Amino acid sequence: MASTIRLKTKIRDDVTTVRAIIRHPMETGFRIDDETGERIPEHYIKKIIAKHNSNIIFSCDWSRAVSKNPYLSFMFSNSKIGDKIEIAWFDTKDDTDSLEATIE
């Protein structure tokens, strides 16, 4: 199955900009299904962990109020072409996914 994560990196000098888009419904638990009239259960990402060459460099704690198909960008230094960057997410249903990319 295709990854839920799309990861792009851009490096300038030794500073890498990471941009990620994750395919995820980010259901608040507040929405009502128009057809059944029932509440759609909550289902959202609570945690994101980013690693640079296996070391955690950045992480997020999220609520239900991050938009559907979340977008995330951050920047870090002390990086070079060929370094590994990994993003992993963990959600309210204990689902998880991760993706590793090489800075180029």
Add this chain to the structure above:
Amino acid sequence: MLRRKFLKILTSGFAVFATGLLTPIKVLAEWNQAAFSAKDFDTAINAYFPNQQIHESDQINIEVYDEIENGAVVPVKVKTNLKNVKTITIFADKNPNPLIANFNLTPSCSGFISTRIKVSEPSNIIVIVNDNDKLHMTKKFIIVHENGCG
């Protein structure tokens, strides 16, 4: 005695193994349930930053539209020149749960994050930056026409 020593080695070895295995669970356990469930801004902020003074700051820049049609997708960019940024935390004071997202930075990170959030009604977008010294706060009021949380 020997058996006890052996058990000790066995359990300590297991502890190391279990720590590695349990990382995601441990990480999820650090998610601040009380703060994320809080239904008003003051409760959320007291749960997330208990007994801490918050100082208004002009060193945080929140890039967000003044007015937005659909509250389901509100792009937010935060930049700060503060050094040693440990966390950047975003709130929308009128949301059903005002605490939206927290970002944990390490020393190699730039004082920058960008994401997209849901906002239910006209609200102050409040950003708090912890620079390992104190809490700095900046806010920006935005108008939202369509509830992004419903």
